[in-house]
Amino acid sequence: MGEWIVNELPKWIVVTVWLLINTGIFIGTFFSYKNDIEYFYLRLIVGDALCFARASAACLNFNCFLILLPVCRNFISFLRGTCARCHRARRQLHRQITYHKYIAYMICLQTAIHIAAHCFDFEFLIEAYDSPTKSIQAITNLDTSNNGTWLNPVRVQGTDATREVFKTIAGVSGVIITLCLILIVSSSTETIRRWYFELFWYTHHLFIIFLIGFVIHGIQGIIRHQTNVSSHNPEKCYTRHDEWGTSPDCKIPQFAGSSPKSWIWILIPVIIFIIERGIRFYRSLQQVVITKVVKHPSNVFELQIRKKSFYADPGQYIFLHCPSISLLEWHPFTLTSAPGEETITVHVRRVGDWTEKLAKSCHVDEGEFQEAWKMPKIAIDGPYGTSTEDCFRFDVAVLIGTGIGVTPFASVLRHVWKKYSTRRNELQLKYVHFYWVCPSTSSFEWLQELLNSLESQMAEMGSANFLSHNIYLTSGWDSNQAKNIVLHNDEERDAVTGLQHKTHYGRPQWDKIFSDLAVFHKGMKLGVFFCGPKSLSTSLHSLCNKHSTESVGTRFYYNKENF
Template identity: 50%
Template structure:
């Protein structure tokens, strides 16, 4: 139990805090739309108003978080900073993609609630406009602002329309449709069966997040959710005036006609920070992709495994780190992650690539894997390298005993570790803290004492 708390305690704490913030935001904003200012909005919409706005607040929060776990350079920087304080905290950064998926599921959940609630809202707005009856309060409220659209409550201004037309002719409706379709494509293409078998489909559809965030920021610009202005509430108290709506605005009445206004868009305040960080992240990646990389050696191993040895000026790494590789002759956009199998002590960087998909097969062919003659260096494809990025293996030499467990191509992180051990102990005769490495892939133990 103690080991579980030490290893998983921080992760559970982070998840509970995240869930707690979601619950707090949902409840807080649900209650926030039950106040006096939205009394007349609820006359038309009922509690569907709160059911639409509460998940919207949670969407803002989760959309603020969704980009942070995929900022690889930011995570590497945080890992280096946190590692000096707590290795346990630094290891939590390895679960960035798990947290990214959890946030995505939460976004999908709140999006579904938000959409369903607004479908009810559109129908009730339409019903209020169609109920042509001056003794019917929702209809009277729907007519306010016909001569001055700045103070209207019902965004559907005529009974000669339908909710579908309104959905595609308003900023909120059109952007809502666009970001919902983008989200559906992003989530469905992220299923493991598609990601593994059709990585290109996953990669391209995942970049619809750009469309998603643009639509998200613009979604509230139309100010379709409206309430009574604070100034109007002071002179027109809904709980006192709602039953005397026939006399609103007449001479001698103390209930002037209520004035309504839309809420200013707030989403951009939540997401502008992460969006700027992500843009900076992409700029760093672009700069790295432009640095020259030279393939110095290509080795074809059994079981269709390709080893690339490369050199890049100023490249520094730690054991177990990984890089992203792009081959422009195959694709100008696709980057694929590979664990470094070279050691920090070597003068080159190397990766071992198992040929299992279209992109790896194309790289195998480009490097002459299907040829029996030796390839000239100038015929090898150009590649770009982004990284390195950190993993839990970085602090391997801070432990006295290390167990390496892996199988198949999954043993590549340990190649870097074992090479580095050999260089430190045999070549340089350094006194490393690590005294024993247990390699379960070969069922052997190596001692260094």
């Protein structure tokens, strides 16, 4: 229960507060329009459809105010810096993409309610001409004039609702922004992001059209309110329509369109976003040079880059831009170089059109060293923080990566060892457990040099127990390799990796691993950092909570990489 309170409760407090605000806005707006005397006649025609439409619109204003903030990376980095001493608040900033998705789901829900309500609105407005209620007919048949007498925007009897919708700015803009929303959400699935990133990237930028349409959606002011309730109280005069204009206390009702307010809500986040883009543009102009390209197995290649005055914390990531491939696209890559190194290093897996084109531009398959002037021009945006920055806040760090998901931890391992070897007495971190699950032996090769170096350095300093690394090979060996593995099993170094720690074959038994960690580090705080697929992330998250509850004093804090 203790781990749930620390690890889960802050998230659900944030979500609950956000849901309560949405609920409060919806209910408050609903009853405001239901009870406001200025909308008496409009309610008389369309009923509660007006209230649902305006309540959902108010929630859309609030959530469109929020939707841009989690993806303003420099803004989040600024907040992360101001929360440096508040670990719990800082951890919530690592969930910014999760919150961004929740807000998007709420926008979809409120959009659906808004569309449904206005569909009923237009049907009721058309039917008002044939209404058996004399008051509805009277208010509908008010003459259209420059003084704004009319209330019903449908001015043709017996018309079609679809035709009337497309006669209005609200109708046309509503269709456009709804189509944009459908494309943005449908292209944001994990499969499309993973295998068709360019499609996800381009369709996501339809948010510009969405926001423009959102701002102009209400500019025509077809939702009209009564302006002369003091000289025409609708609750008293709506049944006396024969006296309108002749009785001093029932003058002809006057109406005016409501002024649009959506732009007020999104003004601040749009300004923040524009500043964000300005910072990114400035960074894109700074000189960046590719100094070396290294080809690795498993369709992975390494870029070594130099940029003046660049510094990054362990586990952070950058965005790469190559104008010769695309003038607009920026792609995220985790830094595998340690803080303080002269060269920035990233490992790129060749999946998708953009990474393949980058590999060709960098002459990866040519097998010969290419001079810097032959390399394509690139730009860097970042670095940006991830949860691995907080690994020093725990007694024990448990690093878990699958496949190429190990890249954040290459930088972390280098940095952790550097700090431990120079300032071990000042560090809260006492142990590091590294787990890497990979499908083929060739995938290990590019990290072997780092692990071998760390093993040698720890042995020299007598700190061999500080870092334990566990490599799990899930496939990729044949019968001959299996015989060779068995034959050399008793040797000091592993037959596959050449490391002192032996390779495990098959998938990890995570429940037993966490149980052993809880016993071995009894009473300590363990930070679990994971980079990999969602299915395994869910399992590891549950195990953190389970073994924190079942153990005595041991606490597992779960952190997942999001970028």
